[in-house]
Amino acid sequence: MEIQNLFVSDFLIDFGHKEPAITVFKRRRRPIQPITHRDWRKPEIIEFASLFTARMSCNSSVTRVHVSSVGQTPRVPVHLMPCEIEHNGPAQVSQYLTATMKDRKYEKTVSFRGRGLKGQELSCPQGYTGLVLKEINKTGSDQEDRTVKVSSVFDKVTYWNLETAPNSDDTIVMAMDWPELAEAIHGPVDD
Amino acid sequence: MAAKKTRTPNVQNDSWVVIAAESVIDTQKQDSDPAFVRLRNPSTDAASLYMLGSGDVQLYEVKAFEEDFHSWFVGQTVQRDGRLLFVTPMDPLYLILPYLIKSGKEGKFQPVDQVVTDEEFPACSRLLSCTRSLASMHHIAEEKEVGSLKFHRYSQEKTMDWLKKKVERTVIALKKRNISVGEGVKSTTYVKVKSESDSNEEDYLRYAHGLISEYISEDLSKALLTHLHLPELTSPKETEPRSKKRKLSDNPVEAGEDYTKFNSADFARKPPKKMTAAQKSLAKVDKTGMKPLSSFFSPKVKAEKK
Numbered sequence: 189m190e191i192q193n194l195f196v197s198d199f200l201i202d203f204g205h206k207e208p209a210i211t212v213f214k215r216r217r218r219p220i221q222p223i224t225h226r227d228w229r230k231p232e233i234i235e236f237a238s239l240f241t242a243r244m245s246c247n248s249s250v251t252r253v254h255v256s257s258v259g260q261t262p263r264v265p266v267h268l269m270p271c272e273i274e275h276n277g278p279a280q281v282s283q284y285l286t287a288t289m290k291d292r293k294y295e296k297t298v299s300f301r302g303r304g305l306k307g308q309e310l311s312c313p314q315g316y317t318g319l320v321l322k323e324i325n326k327t328g329s330d331q332e333d334r335t336v337k338v339s340s341v342f343d344k345v346t347y348w349n350l351e352t353a354p355n356s357d358d359t360i361v362m363a364m365d366w367p368e369l370a371e372a373i374h375g376p377v378d379d
Numbered sequence: 380m381a382a383k384k385t386r387t388p389n390v391q392n393d394s395w396v397v398i399a400a401e402s403v404i405d406t407q408k409q410d411s412d413p414a415f416v417r418l419r420n421p422s423t424d425a426a427s428l429y430m431l432g433s434g435d436v437q438l439y440e441v442k443a444f445e446e447d448f449h450s451w452f453v454g455q456t457v458q459r460d461g462r463l464l465f466v467t468p469m470d471p472l473y474l475i476l477p478y479l480i481k482s483g484k485e486g487k488f489q490p491v492d493q494v495v496t497d498e499e500f501p502a503c504s505r506l507l508s509c510t511r512s513l514a515s516m517h518h519i520a521e522e523k524e525v526g527s528l529k530f531h532r533y534s535q536e537k538t539m540d541w542l543k544k545k546v547e548r549t550v551i552a553l554k555k556r557n558i559s560v561g562e563g564v565k566s567t568t569y570v571k572v573k574s575e576s577d578s579n580e581e582d583y584l585r586y587a588h589g590l591i592s593e594y595i596s597e598d599l600s601k602a603l604l605t606h607l608h609l610p611e612l613t614s615p616k617e618t619e620p621r622s623k624k625r626k627l628s629d630n631p632v633e634a635g636e637d638y639t640k641f642n643s644a645d646f647a648r649k650p651p652k653k654m655t656a657a658q659k660s661l662a663k664v665d666k667t668g669m670k671p672l673s674s675f676f677s678p679k680v681k682a683e684k685k
Binding site for chain 1: 392393394395396397398399400401403404412413414415416417426430433440442444446447448449450451452453454455456457458459460461463465467468469470473499500501502511515517518541544545548549551552553555556558590591594
């Protein structure tokens with residue numbers, strides 16, 4: 189099945205339960221309908237208590253964000269892939285993804301692990317900036333304060349769908365509406 | 380064929396992709412770094428993650444956007460955790476309000492720094508440093524000045540008016556972004572047949588009320604509903620007639636397309652799900668708008684597939 193573009197084959201890549209469906213059924217392409225209304229499903233955006241999923245930090249601990257070096261931080265391309273890749277760390281992304289990417293008028297296409305992906309570039313909402321935060325000086329204790337630094341910055345995100353052409357119903361497109369809704373919820377009210 | 384799904388838990392994650400308000404990294408005033416802090420969530424009463432900007436002048440909310448089976452490529456690295464975090468400015472009054480309500484039961488005017496304290500969440504006193512906190516206290520409390528000292532007492536009446544204005548602002552934003560708020564739209568990923576008239580004013584009010592309710596207690600949420608002259612939705616049947624108008628897709632949701640819908644916000648990664656017959660029928664129920672809105676908005680909802 190992995191005919192071409194074997195990504196670094198050490199990593200397990202999981203496209204989710206969609207995986208068998210592609211080989212077993214011939215999928216019918218549906219026309220993309222013009223969308224006038226958007227269904228912004230709120231639970232996409234969820235509350236969470238801690239950055240650190242592995243260890244619960246205690247309520248009084250603080251995670252400082254070093255922002256002073258942001259000016260010198262490299263700007264990097266950022267891709268949201270429609271699969272879970274069991275790996276954290278370096279990989280030949282440009283060799284296996286960006287090198288074979290085709291840029292069409294309304295969508296980008298790429299073959300990744302034998303799958304046809306369709307993608308689109310999104311800009312960060314107005315007044316917002318993309319940051320990749322990375323923990324530094326990892327300490328063992330849960331009580332201690334932690335520090336994260338800005339390891340990369342970005343102002344555009346390329347997201348990829350499996351098979352479906354990018355459209356305004358894609359959840360990440362809708363998530364980009366959140367800052368504007370948040371402004372309505374949190375902005376100052378008139379007296 | 381697909382590798383055996385023996386996925387290891389993602390424990391070594393120490394990196395996050397964030398979209399943050401530019402003011403977070405504003406390096407003009409560098410007296411201190413911004414910091415993630417844990418504070419009491421006014422809706423759930425449990426810990427949630429927030430951010431205090433440099434010098435504590437601005438509070439930010441931290442929310443995660445998550446879809447199953449997603450990972451990031453950041454430059455030439457892989458990040459398994461496919462979540463996208465949003466750091467957006469937040470009104471500190473939402474977090475101050477529960478403390479004021481609690482002390483308001485005594486009916487006395489009190490200095491706020493004595494009211495906003497929490498042994499479990501010591502960072503809460505820093506909320507009072509936010510520029511907007513003291514300046515907007517009159518929206519939720521009566522104020523009394525004695526000499527140079529200010530005292531406050533919670534006012535339900537003022538709070539309701541303030542929350543109503545919040546709802547009205549939110550309705551405007553929802554309309555501006557063309558966000559569908561009716562109930563019938565939730566599971567129709569492909570079929571968009573709604574027309575302008577389908578989302579009426581009440582739909583918008585209820586949706587906005589639901590959004591605001593994530594920042595207030597359940598009691599307050601109910602009181603706000605009354606204040607907005609919206610009847611409580613007790614039986615799902617009440618919502619049925621309106622949603623029947625909507626044209627629905629006759630096709631069952633196909634398993635192959637299920638992934639396009641955001642269907643799990645759980646932190647715990649779940650094994651891949653197939654759409655069972657039961658789920659299919661549930662999806663149909665969804666389309667007919669049978670689910671009470673209140674369940675959609677319950678604070679602890681984990682965006683579980685319904």
